[in-house]
Amino acid sequence: MRYAETGYNLEIDLATGNIERVETDPKLMETHLGGLGTSVKIHWDRVPPEVKAFDPENLLIFSSGLLIGTPAFSANRTIVTFISPQTGLLAYPMMGGFWSAELKYAGYDKVIFRNKSPEWVYIWINNDKVEIRDASHLVGKGALETQELIRNELNQPNAQVAAIGPAGENKVFVASIEQSRSSSSRGGGGAVMGDKKIKAVAVRGTKDIYLAHGDEFMEQMKEMTKYIKFRNENPLPGIMTILSGIGSPAEMKHTDEKWHTESFAWGNARRRRKDFWTKEIEESWKKTQLESTKRLISCFNCPTQCGGLITHEDVPSYMMKCFSKLTYLMGAEVDDLDFGYKIAKRAFEYGVDSFSTPQILAFAVELYEAGILTDKDFAGTDKYEACPSDKRGRFFWLLDRLAHREGIGDILADGVYWAARKIGKGAEAYDHNTIKKHEQMNIKLGMMDPLYYLMYSTNEKISITQMEGNWPQAAFPNKEDREAFVKDWPQLPDEHFKQYFLDWEPRGEKANPYYPTADMCSEIVDWMEMLHNIDDACCVCAGMSSFCLKPPWHIHNYPKIISAATGLDLDEAGLKKIVNRSRNLHRAFNIRRGMSRADEKPPEDHWKKRFPELEENLLSTYYKYKGWNMDGIPTKEKLHELDLDYVAEDLEKRGLYKNGQD
Amino acid sequence: MAKIKKKIKTIKVDADKCNGCRTCEVVCSAFHSSPKWSVINPARSRIQIIRHPLKNIWLPVFAGEYAPAECMGRDKYIIDGKEYDECAFCRASCPSRDLFKEPDSGLPLKCDMCEDDPPREKPLCVEWCLNDVLIYEEREEEVEEGVEMEDVEAGLTSMVDKYGLEKVAETITRMSQKE
Ligand code: SF4
Ligand code: SF4
Ligand code: SF4
Numbered sequence: 001m002r003y004a005e006t007g008y009n010l011e012i013d014l015a016t017g018n019i020e021r022v023e024t025d026p027k028l029m030e031t032h033l034g035g036l037g038t039s040v041k042i043h044w045d046r047v048p049p050e051v052k053a054f055d056p057e058n059l060l061i062f063s064s065g066l067l068i069g070t071p072a073f074s075a076n077r078t079i080v081t082f083i084s085p086q087t088g089l090l091a092y093p094m095m096g097g098f099w100s101a102e103l104k105y106a107g108y109d110k111v112i113f114r115n116k117s118p119e120w121v122y123i124w125i126n127n128d129k130v131e132i133r134d135a136s137h138l139v140g141k142g143a144l145e146t147q148e149l150i151r152n153e154l155n156q157p158n159a160q161v162a163a164i165g166p167a168g169e170n171k172v173f174v175a176s177i178e179q180s181r182s183s184s185s186r187g188g189g190g191a192v193m194g195d196k197k198i199k200a201v202a203v204r205g206t207k208d209i210y211l212a213h214g215d216e217f218m219e220q221m222k223e224m225t226k227y228i229k230f231r232n233e234n235p236l237p238g239i240m241t242i243l244s245g246i247g248s249p250a251e252m253k254h255t256d257e258k259w260h261t262e263s264f265a266w267g268n269a270r271r272r273r274k275d276f277w278t279k280e281i282e283e284s285w286k287k288t289q290l291e292s293t294k295r296l297i298s299c300f301n302c303p304t305q306c307g308g309l310i311t312h313e314d315v316p317s318y319m320m321k322c323f324s325k326l327t328y329l330m331g332a333e334v335d336d337l338d339f340g341y342k343i344a345k346r347a348f349e350y351g352v353d354s355f356s357t358p359q360i361l362a363f364a365v366e367l368y369e370a371g372i373l374t375d376k377d378f379a380g381t382d383k384y385e386a387c388p389s390d391k392r393g394r395f396f397w398l399l400d401r402l403a404h405r406e407g408i409g410d411i412l413a414d415g416v417y418w419a420a421r422k423i424g425k426g427a428e429a430y431d432h433n434t435i436k437k438h439e440q441m442n443i444k445l446g447m448m449d450p451l452y453y454l455m456y457s458t459n460e461k462i463s464i465t466q467m468e469g470n471w472p473q474a475a476f477p478n479k480e481d482r483e484a485f486v487k488d489w490p491q492l493p494d495e496h497f498k499q500y501f502l503d504w505e506p507r508g509e510k511a512n513p514y515y516p517t518a519d520m521c522s523e524i525v526d527w528m529e530m531l532h533n534i535d536d537a538c539c540v541c542a543g544m545s546s547f548c549l550k551p552p553w554h555i556h557n558y559p560k561i562i563s564a565a566t567g568l569d570l571d572e573a574g575l576k577k578i579v580n581r582s583r584n585l586h587r588a589f590n591i592r593r594g595m596s597r598a599d600e601k602p603p604e605d606h607w608k609k610r611f612p613e614l615e616e617n618l619l620s621t622y623y624k625y626k627g628w629n630m631d632g633i634p635t636k637e638k639l640h641e642l643d644l645d646y647v648a649e650d651l652e653k654r655g656l657y658k659n660g661q662d
Numbered sequence: 663m664a665k666i667k668k669k670i671k672t673i674k675v676d677a678d679k680c681n682g683c684r685t686c687e688v689v690c691s692a693f694h695s696s697p698k699w700s701v702i703n704p705a706r707s708r709i710q711i712i713r714h715p716l717k718n719i720w721l722p723v724f725a726g727e728y729a730p731a732e733c734m735g736r737d738k739y740i741i742d743g744k745e746y747d748e749c750a751f752c753r754a755s756c757p758s759r760d761l762f763k764e765p766d767s768g769l770p771l772k773c774d775m776c777e778d779d780p781p782r783e784k785p786l787c788v789e790w791c792l793n794d795v796l797i798y799e800e801r802e803e804e805v806e807e808g809v810e811m812e813d814v815e816a817g818l819t820s821m822v823d824k825y826g827l828e829k830v831a832e833t834i835t836r837m838s839q840k841e
Contacts, residue, residue, distance in 0.1 A: 069702060070702055071685075071688050071689060071692055071702060073685075098684075101684075105703060105704065105705070148716070157713070157714070157747075158713070180715070181715070205705075206703065206705035206765035207703065207705075207765070208701045208702065208703045208706075209701070209702045209703065210700060210701055210702075211692075211699060211700055211701075211702065214692065214695075214697065214698065214699025214700045215698070215699055217699065218692070218699050225790075225792065228792065229792070232792075294718050295678075295681070295718055295720075296681055297681045297682055297715065297720075298681040298682060298683040299683070300683065300684055301683055301684060301685050301688055302683055302685075303683065303685065303792040303793070305681040305683075305793070309715060309716075309718055311718075316716075317716045317717075317718070318716070319715060319716075
């Protein structure tokens with residue numbers, strides 16, 4: 001009997017149409033848990049470093065996680081893994097919604113795709129019945145539209161569908177996979193799906209998931225419920241509204257956007273507008289939002305509700321996710337929330353990443369204003385009009401071109417980094433907000449922040465929101481507030497962290513960039529990353545865990561809950577070791593693909609005040625803390641400690657240990 | 663017929679507040695597994711959320727009586743401009759649809775208000791819906807004594823409908839001999 005997991009993966013060879021239900025090795029749960037952990041292991045074993053994103057051998061894995069399908073609150077992520085066309089590294093964007101629970105109830109932990117289909121297809125998984133079906137009639141359809149069409153044609157209102165839109169079909173490097181109220185966006189999973197000619201994956205399941213110790217499990221959940229209720233009634237004092245509660249930032253509920261609109265940078269991550277949030281704006285935005293939001297909605301088995309059902313003027317209903325509400329609007333420098341709602345719907349139908357895409361469009365606008373792109377690039381053809389000159393029109397036009405790879409859109413579709421190099425003529429200088437070729441959040445600040453420095457530089461996700469969260473973003477000015485904050489902080493991995501927080505000041509000696517010290521930063525960042533890695537193996541939403549201050553999920557209850565679900569006898573040290581193993585395997589996988597220390601740095605203008613020496617020291621200290629050598633490669637000793645000698649051997653064989661370092 | 667006092671248990675459904683999380687389905691199925699909490703499968707839940715997100719429809723419906731035959735006349739509601747599925751509000755476990763049936767055996771499911779020993783203060787779905795969609799109320803009423811179809815009988819009736827009385831009787835005899 002397998003507990004918590006189903007013990008089966010679905011292997012689909014798209015070239016031959018062969019479908020297999022494959023039993024997995026029960027030992028893998030002990031070594032990698034599940035979710036991202038076990039997916040990384042599969043990529044390591046089966047995808048050699050020569051394989052490129054659009055090679056048939058690039059595996060595309062849709063994974064549920066260890067706790068999916070159990071009553072564990074907010075366990076609902078689907079993690080999609082593949083070699084990214086944009087970065088060449090292993091990407092693992094995740095989506096919420098309902099898909100992975102359905103997969104688990106259908107009897108599978110993962111769906112693994114290899115090779116390419118000769119024709120457009122969609123996959124229909126209904127318990128033991130799995131079909132590859134013709135999708136030629138769905139080509140060109142929107143990613144949201146496709147979900148409904150498939151549900152209707154199967155006559156399965158409860159089927160969950162993950163689909164790509166035209167952007168995925170056209171292998172746009174920032175193409176997303178859309179599903180229900182969520183999407184798997186970062187890194188171009190939609191493009192890999194499109195390359196394999198999979199339009200959608202639909203799933204419906206009505207089978208059982210077993211808990212090893214159900215009673216204990218439910219006791220833990222009861223405790224968590226108490227805490228959730230407590231937190232709902234007691235938002236954290238002294239923290240901006242959006243981060244004071246639990247769950248992903250409740251962007252659909254809160255109308256106060258002063259913080260985002262004034263702290264984040266507009267346009268191509270250029271300008272902060274510190275006096276944007278006027279009374280007038282506040283009223284008009286509030287009106288638009290309250291009129292458009294028909295209901296707040298959640299993902300599978302989550303007690304919070306950070307999504308919204310939007311019906312805005314003549315735009316057909318759609319479900320809005322999180323920050324997309326603002327990204328296009330800020331990129332286009334349009335002050336009206338109405339624009340945000342209108343363009344988001346079109347972007348979701350195309351199926352594109354709401355973080356990267358607006359920045360690519362804003363980058364194009366900047367190049368045009370600088371004369372690097374010209375009217376020729378913005379001209380019309382017999383298929384489409386020339387680019388309008390107003391801000392809104394321009395963004396819509398550019399989005400249309402990008403999604404269809406038409407004209408200049410064909411170049412922009414590869415993302416800012418690659419587009420800048422193709423365009424040349426100085427365009428490279430406008431690529432000022434990417435890390436490892438991937439567009440970052442639109443933030444530009446003053447003083448270098450050592451914690452963020454490490455997070456931006458070192459995480460395999462290459463996306464800051466997937467790493468930060470448990471430690472407050474800034475020091476509290478008041479000592480009393482700090483004391484109050486640390487008093488009730490059971491989520492901390494260890495008591496001594498409290499002192500770091502108590503001593504941390506917004507200004508002066510004990511402030512950024514020198515405090516927290518490099519050693520302290522290493523501990524804090526490692527803790528936050530560890531929690532993200534546990535979430536990603538269990539597929540618990542970071543909004544209820546690692547991306548949340550004082551969250552319901554933490555290192556002290558996780559081992560108990562996982563043990564009750566699986567029957568494993570895990571303690572904190574044991575759990576840490578498992579996710580550390582997967583984390584190091586992931587890093588080794590990327591190292592094997594050419595990632596190096598030189599890639600590990602935030603954009604040059606991310607902060608105005610930089611400290612090159614201190615920054616190098618931060619990175620070295622962190623590497624050492626993690627058991628990596630000065631090239632950022634896990635040492636043989638570290639790998640041995642994590643039972644990964646086979647990885648050390650491989651790295652050695654490939655000559656990756658250089659300059660006498662091992 | 664004699665009058666008796668009976669506890670009437672009601673769950674008030676504030677459907678406008680439902681955010682579609684399906685926690686109620688998860689918990690109901692877990693509670694009714696044996697041993698309790700060992701098996702999770704929303705398809706076995708006695709509450710089902712009828713969902714049409716883009717139409718703004720999230721409708722929690724509880725499993726009611728077993729119906730051996732489907733209705734000839736069907737209802738279809740439009741409320742506040744939203745058109746609900748045919749039979750959306752009906753609680754019957756009925757041959758016309760998959761709702762409220764054990765997925766493997768097809769046996770009918772029925773909400774038993776989480777009967778338990780000792781009795782619970784609140785049904786499980788009510789307790790676990792943290793959005794106050796499901797509100798539990800109890801009251802006493804005098805009613806005429808009547809015969810209620812118990813779970814076993816409902817199950818047997820559905821088997822009889824499916825396989826015929828003779829077959830079911832034969833099977834039961836054979837099973838009792840084996841015991
Ligand atoms: S917190 Fe929000 S994103 Fe996370 S699971 Fe809950 S509803 Fe989904
Ligand atoms: S638990 Fe409550 S909010 Fe969630 S689906 Fe059930 S009734 Fe709706
Ligand atoms: S009252 Fe109990 S049996 Fe009825 S639907 Fe709710 S959880 Fe299930």
